[in-house]
Amino acid sequence: MKPESRKQEIINAASILFKEKGYSAVTMRDLAKAMGIKAASLYNHIQSKQEILATIIIELAEEFTTGMNRIVNSEKSTIQKLENIIDLHIDVTLRNADGLASLNNDWMHLEEENLQYFEKMRQDYEENFRNIVQKGVDKSEIRSYNIEIMVFSTLSTLRTLYLWYPKQNDIDAAILKHDMMSVLLKGVV
Amino acid sequence: MKPESRKQEIINAASILFKEKGYSAVTMRDLAKAMGIKAASLYNHIQSKQEILATIIIELAEEFTTGMNRIVNSEKSTIQKLENIIDLHIDVTLRNADGLASLNNDWMHLEEENLQYFEKMRQDYEENFRNIVQKGVDKSEIRSYNIEIMVFSTLSTLRTLYLWYPKQNDIDAAILKHDMMSVLLKGVV
Numbered sequence: 352m353k354p355e356s357r358k359q360e361i362i363n364a365a366s367i368l369f370k371e372k373g374y375s376a377v378t379m380r381d382l383a384k385a386m387g388i389k390a391a392s393l394y395n396h397i398q399s400k401q402e403i404l405a406t407i408i409i410e411l412a413e414e415f416t417t418g419m420n421r422i423v424n425s426e427k428s429t430i431q432k433l434e435n436i437i438d439l440h441i442d443v444t445l446r447n448a449d450g451l452a453s454l455n456n457d458w459m460h461l462e463e464e465n466l467q468y469f470e471k472m473r474q475d476y477e478e479n480f481r482n483i484v485q486k487g488v489d490k491s492e493i494r495s496y497n498i499e500i501m502v503f504s505t506l507s508t509l510r511t512l513y514l515w516y517p518k519q520n521d522i523d524a525a526i527l528k529h530d531m532m533s534v535l536l537k538g539v540v
Numbered sequence: 541m542k543p544e545s546r547k548q549e550i551i552n553a554a555s556i557l558f559k560e561k562g563y564s565a566v567t568m569r570d571l572a573k574a575m576g577i578k579a580a581s582l583y584n585h586i587q588s589k590q591e592i593l594a595t596i597i598i599e600l601a602e603e604f605t606t607g608m609n610r611i612v613n614s615e616k617s618t619i620q621k622l623e624n625i626i627d628l629h630i631d632v633t634l635r636n637a638d639g640l641a642s643l644n645n646d647w648m649h650l651e652e653e654n655l656q657y658f659e660k661m662r663q664d665y666e667e668n669f670r671n672i673v674q675k676g677v678d679k680s681e682i683r684s685y686n687i688e689i690m691v692f693s694t695l696s697t698l699r700t701l702y703l704w705y706p707k708q709n710d711i712d713a714a715i716l717k718h719d720m721m722s723v724l725l726k727g728v729v
Contacts, residue, residue: 430729433728484728487728493728493729494722494726494727494728494729496719496722496723496728497711497715497716497719499708499711500711500715500716500719500720500723501719501723501728503697503704504697504720504723504724505728507696507697507700507701507704508692508693508696508697511696511700512696515692515696519688522686522688522689526686526689527686527689530685530686530689530690531689531693533683533685534685534689534690534693534727535693535727535728536727536728536729537683537726537727537729538683538723538724538725538726538727539622539673539676539682539683539685539690539694539724539725540619540682540683540725540726
């Protein structure tokens, strides 16, 4: 197996363990055991548990950052931008729900530099979201309510999708996207 | 101080500690220290840390259960019922955001009987919510999307309100209620 894919395999196994037990409770020994290899051989591929956590979370945060930057800088309408944001969250959730559990539950265990970088990305993400909503209100493309309430109502749903969707057996991805966009943007009434 | 209010004082102090450190990490000694009293004197009012957790969570869950039963059994329209549910969550959040943190983060630490009782209440609550939405769709009072997606989109926001609202300094309760109902029910578009 190539070093790169072995590393990815470690990341994936760690994501599942972190999700189940939380970052703090998982040891490198647990990880080796779950993968059926010796703890020592993990260190041929990664330096520490912290490196694994940082890899999981920073890659995801960069993916959201890149996606959001593309959306913010596009020439689309506010509604299309909001649809693209919902699309981004659903795509990432479908691809890596386990990693999102680490991002949501264990980001505070990132160490100094990575923690700052993560917090900066999260803050910028929310700020970009807020600006899209604010501009939409200013241009009367969306209704005028409190900006923070609109951002929170949407983000709180998108950010907990990783917990809920894996438990749904009979909602396919196309229905999820279509109905979630409709419900979040147009409401239920 | 009356025994009843002393007990309430212990519950309140414990809610804050559980929120900050998580149930498992808090000791009765920590609690006594936070209250500036001796650990032994806590036991004049409560039997154990488990009793405190159960009191916090079961009381909140019963409050949601009672509120939901009243709403389900009323003769109101689906939209009014949904408005009442949003109202219920906002009221409980305004009154006891610290307790809701325990309910959300530490319910799994409840012991046998209380755990079952809690899980039953939560399940019934979701089932009642689902039935209200389903009936609303059947009677064409609300739009027809996947029921689970509609329930999740609303509940995920209401259930994380306790985390977000205490950090908002300039949104008063009346604006919160009005704008959140509008956004959740009528959307932003």
